[in-house]
Amino acid sequence: MGVGRRMKKQGMPEPLDEAHFTNLKRKAGMSVTESREEAKGYAKKRKTNGSSEPRSRQEKRDRKEKKSSEGKKKPFTNALPPTPMKKSSKKAEAIPLPMSDEEMDDDSDAVDLMGDEFDGISSNEEDAGLGDDFLDSGSEVYDSGDDHPQAMFSEDEDESDAEEKLTAANIAGLTRKLDDQMAAEAEDAQAELEEAALQTNIAGDRPHVLDDDSDDEGGVKTNALLAPDLQLLRTRINDTVRVLDDFSNLAEEGRSRAEYTAQLLKDICAYYGYSEYLAEKLYNLFSPKEAFAFFEANETARPVVLRTNTLRTHRRDLATALINRGVTLEPVGKWSKIGLQVFESAVPLGATPEYLAGHYILQAASSFLPVMALAPQENERVLDMASAPGGKTTHIAALMKNTGCIFANDSNKSRAKGLIGNVHRLGAKNVIVCNYDAREFPKVMGGFDRVLLDAPCSGTGIIAKDPSVKTNKTEKDFLMLPHLQKQLLLSAIDSVDHASKTGGYIVYSTCSVTVEENEQVVQYALSKRPNVKLVETGLVFGKEGFTSYMGKQFNQSLKMTRRYYPHAYNVDGFFVAKFKKTGPSPAGSSASSNGVKNDDIDEMDIDRRPVPETEEKEDVFGGWDEEEDEKYMEKAKRNLLRKKGQDPNAHRGDMSKKSAGVDGKEKKEKKSKKPVNGEETKGKSAKAVNGEEKSEKKSKKAVDGEEKTEKKSKKPVDTEEKKEKSKKVINGEDKKEKSTKPVDGEEKKSKKAVNREEKKEKKSKKDK
C-alpha cells in the first residue's frame, strides 16, 4: 500500500521529474551528453575527496520493502503528534482527498460532490489539485487554508484493523499501537538519516563543491541550473549545506561563504524549480540547514484536516460518523479540540451527508490559528475584513455560538458568493456578508470589538499546495502586496472600538513567510498607529517573529508574533500577529489611502515616522470646539450617521482633512450652502468613540439626532448672524458704543424733565 499524505517523509523526497530538467536543458541549448559529462565530473570529484557514492534509490527501496515485509510501515510522525482516535472500520478503497472548503468560488452552490468546492481552478491546476486561491487583481493572493487532493493509501491496513471500533475499551490500545508505529517510523527515519550522514561525513572529507574552472564566476558551477543528474545535484546541495554549517572545518581553502551560498542557491533553483529571486528571499529566512528543510517540506503536501462545526455537531460524533463511512482520521493535535486529520477516505469528503449538513469544513490546520488568536467572545461585534470563502468567518461564528454579529467582507464578489454558501451550509446565523474594498471599511462602519485581517498575500507558506508560486512571484509582488497589506491593516485598526469592554483586538495573518508581508507590515502599523500595541497571540506553539532581519530592526514586541513553517510543524507556512487598540486612531486615519503614499512602499524608514501629535490635536478637535453651534451640529450629524448604521468615527479623517485644508470662512460658506451634504456628513465626526459617546449612544435616540440636524440645517443664516454679532462684541469700539447707549437714554430722560421744569417755571412766571 502506498503512503498517506501525512505519512510522507519530509526528509528525503523523491527526485523531481526528469522531464522538468530535460526542458531546462533544451532551453539552455545543452545536450544530454554534455549534462551527463558534468554529472560524471562531479561524481568523480566527490570520490576523490573521499566521500562514498550515495546508494541507489533501488537499493533503498529494497531495504524498505524488506522492512515492510518484516513489520508494517508506520505513519510519519507529525511535528505536533496527534492522539489516535480510530482506524477505519472498513477496508477503505482510498480515493483522492479533497481541497479545503476555503477554495470554493462563484459556482460553489452547485452540488458537484467533490467538485463543488474547487471551482475556479484552471485546467492545469485541476490536474494538480490546486485551489482557487486567486485574488481579483489577477495576481495570486492566497487563502491560507487551502489544500488539494492527493491519492491516499495506508500502508498498515490489515484485516485486524478492519475489526477495530472506536470504543472506550480499545481506544487506549489503539493509541498505544499507533504510538508504537510512530516510534518505529521515527527510528526508521533516524536510521536512514544517519546512514545518509555516514555517506557524506567521512572523516576528513572536505566536499569539493565549487568548480575549479576559472571561466566560472567565483567558482560557481554555472551549469548547475541544468541539473544533469538529480541525485548528484541533491548530494551537492547536501554537501554545500554541510560546508556552510561548519565552514571553518569543511570549506576548501581560499573559498568564501558567498561562493558556497551562490552555488547552493543555484542548485536549489535547479533541483526544486524556484526562481532565483524567490529562492534567495526564502533562503535568507533561515540557516542553510533549515532552509534546506523548508525547501524539502514544500515538496510534500500537508495533511488534510477537517474542522468540526460545533454549531452543528461535536468532534467525537463527527469522527464516529466519518469512521463509519470508511474515513481514517485522528484528532489534529492537542492544541485543537475541533480539528480532525484525515489519512484516507473511502468516500469523497466534500460530499458526505455530514459535509452537506454542515458538520465540518475542510480547512488547513494553520487556518485555525488566526481565529484562535482572535478569540472572539459571545455577543461581540466582529469584522472579518477579507473573509472569502469563509473558513475563518464560520469558525468565528462557531466560537461566538451564533451570538453577536460578524461582518464578513470581501472585495471579490464571486468569492463572496462562495462565502455565502459556506455561511449557509455551516448554519452561521450571525453573519452579514459585505462586498467592500476593505481599505474603505472605516468609512462604512466601525466600532468593532474585534477585527480579523487574514490578508491577501503571496502564498509563500503554501508552496506545497501551489508550486507555481516558486516561479511566478516577482519583486513587484513583494512591493505591491505589502503596500496593500499595510493599508488594510491600518483600516483594520481604525475599525476597532478601543473602548470595547470585551475586546479592542485586531489579528493580522498571512499564509506567507516573507518578512515584507509580515513583520514589516506590523512594524509599519505600530509606527503609524501609536494607539495599538502587540499582545501575545495565546497560541501554544509557533516560532517568534523577527525583531531584526537583514540589517533592519523591528520593535522588540514583534517577538510576540508567531511564525509557522511546514518543516517545523507540518502545517502551512503562516504568520499571526495580535494587536490591542489602546486609544482612538489618529487624524486622517480613515482616509482611503490611510496615509500610505506610494513612496511609502520604500521600506522601513517610513515605518518609523511617528504620527505628529499636533496633527491630531488640530485636525480632530481644533476648529470645531470654538463655537457652540458647531458642537451641536457635529453631535447631530454623528447621531444621523449612527442611525444610518455608519460609524461616525470612521469619517473623522475626512473632517480633519477639511478642517486642516480649508479656512474657517470657506467652511462656513460650505455649511450654509449644504448643511447635510452626504460628503460632509462623512467627514464630520470629530471625536473617536469614548465612554461618553458610548453612553450617548445608549441614551439618545437617532431620531433626536435627525431632528437636531434638521433644525440646525435650517438655521445656517442665524448661525452666521450670531457669528457676526459675536465678532462685533469683541470689537472694543462697539462695546463702548453699546455701553453708552443706556447713559444717553438717561440723559435724554433727564433733559426732558429739565425742559418740563423750565416750561412750568415760565408758565408760572407768566401767570404771576
Ligand SMILES: C[S@@+](CC[C@H](N)C(=O)[O-])C[C@H]1O[C@@H](n2cnc3c(N)ncnc32)[C@H](O)[C@@H]1O
Ligand atoms: C487569504 S484570503 C482570505 C481567506 C479567508 N479569511 C478564509 O479564511 O476563508 C484573502 C482574501 O482577501 C480578499 N481581498 C483582497 N483584497 C482585498 C481588499 N482590498 N479588500 C477586501 N478583501 C480583499 C481576496 O478576495 C481573498 O478572498
